[in-house]
Amino acid sequence: MSVVAPTGDAASTRGSRGVRLAVHAAVPVAIALLYPLLPDYHQGNVVRILLLAVYASGYNLLFGYTGLLSLGHALYLGAGLYGAGLGTTALGLDPLLAWLLGVALAATLALAVGALALRTTGVAFMIVTMMFAQAGYLSILHWNRFTGGDEGFVVPTVRRVAGFALDLGEPDVRLVIALVLYSLALGICYALVRGDVGRVWLALRDDEERVELLGHDPFRHKLLAFVVSGVLAGAAGGAYALLFGYVGATFATIQYSILALLWVLVGGAATVLGPLLGTALMFYLVDILSGYTAAWLFAVGAVLVALVLVAPRGVLGTLRHRFRWSWLP
Amino acid sequence: MRKRSDDHPADPSDTCAAADAVPVAGDASAPSPTRRRLLGGAAAAGALATLPLGAFRSGHLHGATDEPFRLGFQAHRTGIGATYGRWYERVANAAVTYVNESGGIGGRPVELVVEDDGTDPKRGAEVVEKFATLHDVELVFGPLFSNVVIASAARAGNLKLPYFVCSEGHHVASGLLNRWTVQPGITDVKSQVIAMAPWVSDNLGKKVTMIVPDYAFGYDHRDNFTAAMAARGGEVIEVIAIPPTETSFTKYLPRIPRRTEVVYHVMVGPAVLTFVKEMGEFFGRNRPEIFGFIDSLEGVDLANPGLESLVGSHFWEGMPRYAFGSEADTFYRGRIGVDDDGASVDDPADISTYGHMFSVWETLMVIRRGMQESGYTDKKDRRALIETVEGFETFEEGEEHPQGTKTFNGRTHQAFGRQFVTRLDETEGGTGTRLEVVHTTSIEDGLYEDEVDYTTRDF
Amino acid sequence: MDLGPYFLLATLEGLLMAAVLALTALGLSLVFGVMRVVNVAHGEFYMLGAVSAWWVASLVAQAGISSPAIAFAAALLVAPPIAGVVALAAERLILRRLDYRPEPTIVATIGLLYMIQQGVLTLFGPDARPVRAPFDLRLDLYWFGWSGYKLAVIVFAIVLIVVARWVLVNTRAGLIMRATEIDTEMARALGGIDTRRVYAGVFTLGAMLAALAAVLIVPIQQAHYLMGLDPLLLSFVVVIVGGLGSLRGTLVAALLIGLSDGIVSVFFAPTLAKILATLLVALVLVFRPQGLYGEAPR
Secondary structure, eight states, rough: OOOOOOOOGOOOOOOHHHHHHHHHHHHHHHHHHHHGGOOHHHHHHHHHHHHHHHHHHHHHHIIIIOOOOOOOHHHHHHHHHHHHHHHHHHOHHHHOHHHHHHHHHHHHHHHHHHHTTTTTTTHHHHHHHHHHHHOOOOOOHHHHHHHHHTTEEEOOOEEETTEEEEETTTTTHHHHHHHHHHHHHHHHHHHHHHHHHHHHHHHHHOOHHHHHHHTTOHHHHHHHHHHHHHHHHHHHHHHHHHOOOOOOEEEEGGHHHHHHHHHHHHHTTTTSSHHHHHHHHHHHHHHHHHHOOOOOOOHHHHHHHHHHHTTTTTTTHHHHHHHOOOOOO | OOOOOOOSSOOOGGGGOOGGGGOOOSSOOSOOHHHHHHHHHHHHHHHHHGGGGGGGSSOOOOOTTTTOEEEEEEOOOSSSSHHHHHHHHHHHHHHHHHHHHHTTTTBBBBEEEEEOOOOOOHHHHHHHHIIIIIOOSSSEEOOOOOOHHHHHHHHHHHHTEEOOOOOOOOOTTTSSSOEEEEEEESSSSSHHHHHHHHHHHHHOOOOOEEEEESHHHHHHHHHHHHHHHHHTTTTTEEEEEEOOOOOOGGGGGGGOOOOOOOEEEEETTTTTTHHHHHHHHTTTTTTOOOEEGGGGGGTTTTSTTTTTGTTTEEESSSOOOOOOOOOHHHHHHHHHHBBBBBBTTEEEEHHHHHHHHHHHHHHHHHHHHHHTTOOOGGGGGGGHHHHHHHTTEEOEEEEEOOTTEEEEETTTTTEEEOEEEEEEEEEESOOOOOEEEEEEOOOOGGOOOSOOGGSSSSO | HHHHHHHHHHHHHHHHHHHHHHHHHHHHHHHHHOOOOOOOHHHHHHHHHHHHHHHHHHHHTTTTTTHHHHHHHHHHHHHHHHHHHHHHHHHHITTTTTTHHHHHHHHHHHHHHHHHHHHHHHHSSSSBOOOOOOOOOEEEEESSSSHHHHHHHHHHHHHHHHHHHHHHHHSSHHHHHHHHHOOOHHHHHHHHHOOOHHHHHEEEEEEHHHHHHHHHHHGGBBOOOOHHHHHHHHHHHHHHHOHHHHOHHHHHHHHHHHHHHHHHHSHHHOOHHHHHHHHHHHHHHHOTOSHHHHHHOO
């Protein structure tokens, strides 16, 4: 993996640091401003894309920056989904608590699986993470009395929040929640990536031995990446359950693990904004093409191939490389 | 290469469908993609970059009362449900043609807007939203797979969109869903199963081993059949729940207890033929009685080698694949382009999902009746539409309801009809096999107590 | 059924599964082992083989030849090259241009997966279709019957593995592949080996082996356009658990996973058995990341 890493301090001056921050902070603001101008349909899509981008952003920390390819992150997405969903329907928790339950569940699972899986690396890591996720999916099916199994269950979106009746599924409410969540995720990713932790991650990706020699603990840093990515996945999953009112086993299948990888690669691995771009691009690619032909999957595949030939580092990654935007984290 | 059948039955009134006149973001005119369409799609993809977002229809014309009603059809065009989805779309198109020929809805023609949900729950919910906000349809109908239905119905409920499902799942009548979701075209699994139990117990045997898929559909079979058998003096002695996507079943067959009198099977998915073949290999000549739901063989040609072991066994069929002599059935087959053996008239090797797809036809007819009787003119009447449908009690057998007469329970939003037991017999002269109807249940056989009253719920 | 016969059946089914895994993973063992390329479309080449087999068989039947053995033989000859052509085209037009860099290759092969899958859906349809075994034989083993063809598949697998090993060890082509696998740079510099041609050859060969496996296996399953996902995942598991670059490892892993799957299912409910089998694989790798026969990490 030979992505040109942003050279951090050497190139940053106070001014360029400000530019970096401004560009990233501007994204949620731009979305908020653009949103009212969009037709209803696209407004709904923006919310979905934002939530899925939170999932992808977390994945990017582990894959893009730390260089660990997990094929089992749908497990944490699912944990967030089921935690929030069951928290609501089975435990009667209010939305925020239910969501936190989902996040906590995802974090716990990520910690447990990470501790085991990080004993491996490379392809073995890929398979181990995939196997744990598969076991999770099968468990959802097996204990279907509690989980609703493959069919899933409905989560009511009209809730009492602080004494008010609020419909979490209502478009504007959804947007506020999704935007806040994405901004939080963006902020966390940005801070981590720009800080010391991010530098160690990049170093781990490129040369693990050197990292150890320099006195950092590789395992702890990898585990941090793993857990943070799991937490973000759980946050996204929990929000999805509460806002869209459905929890089901499909979200925990391997396809959803591969999607995170795909979104990150398309947008640009090891770029903070890449996941959002990748998620949006793939969403609209599918949506638009499926309106034209029943064979839309072929077209999507062709576009992916074309894209990777033209932009092998993903859109933002290739732009950064081509135009030497080393200031783009 | 296998010839792609033209899914439009030769029908002089084809041009009636207003679908051609108005551009829609959804392919209504040719449900099965051909190579031409494939290339066209790829070319369109290339031109995409130049399209501004506003190119998509988001509003609708005001004024003219002969402006068509746009109805959304949610199809499993791709994904694991594609076998069914392809036929469901074909039936939907044929039904729309029939409706438009006979005056449309209240004089206004029907235009179908089709979206592919990929048999994926997440995508299903997304296309429901697309139907409501982008395509601006009056209502949506069509989906089959339970998980997709549940996810999509949740959205439809939030969007206050009438949602007519063609799924046979018990999730409607169980109260899981919402007041906007209705299943008027096909009986649900619970009803099918309890209608079968008495016949199985009386005719095949009292000790049953069930082989079902390990998810909700399978549990509905398991739970309801067990209870119904017990009520009839029989017993389910073993349940083998097979994980979905399993491709090999032999290793589970030893779990069938030796004292089993009847093996009850309902398997879904592409591996069903393997399942049946392996069952035949395992048992050989001395097999117990076998009773299966046609789900195990929907879309599968009975002439396939390996199915000889099923000769003499019995099936539940929602609607008998082989023509059973009813006028309504003959009429319906002609309209949808299916021959007397349940295959496409264009390709005798292309077997339809005849046992289930009538639900699409009948659902559209109920939609029409509901819209007409409620005086539906536009979206403000959506609620009135549901309330009117809730008042329906009977759907008479005929051109609109070829599967048979049904009663409709407005409180549970579920229709109830007759079920068929058929037997796989060799035809005279030994030239093949055929499913013959041996028993027809009454509607009462499948009734059960209400589990919900949607009419007391808010919209 | 009594435990004894049940065990016998479970063992037979386990051996069959091991054979299927070994056949399916063989091609990937080469591609992944030699080129270290994650080919997400590997399962689709397998599926192409199955679907092509059905197509060839139906053409033969249409030509008036009713012998399933001939149809099967024709499928064996025609299906792998079909997959090979698609693979070669993909390699030439796409993968070579990407220089086999890991991340772009993943995206490209995902795109390839989508294209092949949808292409087959369009041309072949969504229905599962059977292919007749070359012979119909039911072995009556007293307590239960078993398919004679399944036994043949096990034999096929053994033969194919033996042949593959012989080729790798005893032929020039095999030597070149192994040299390239061990050290690509050296192979190019010292051996004068045109590694680009080797890569093209291996990738194509991998696809053809996957297709061949599918032709052998499809008579006991069905051809279906979505059937590629499971073999993809299972192949990767087998190759990695066995240890990269080790044919013997692939074989042993296939045997272990296949047999344990069969035997675990005797004692546990099906889904639970699958959960346990999955966790078992994960734990094997956690405690031995290089796989059974891979080189220990330095």
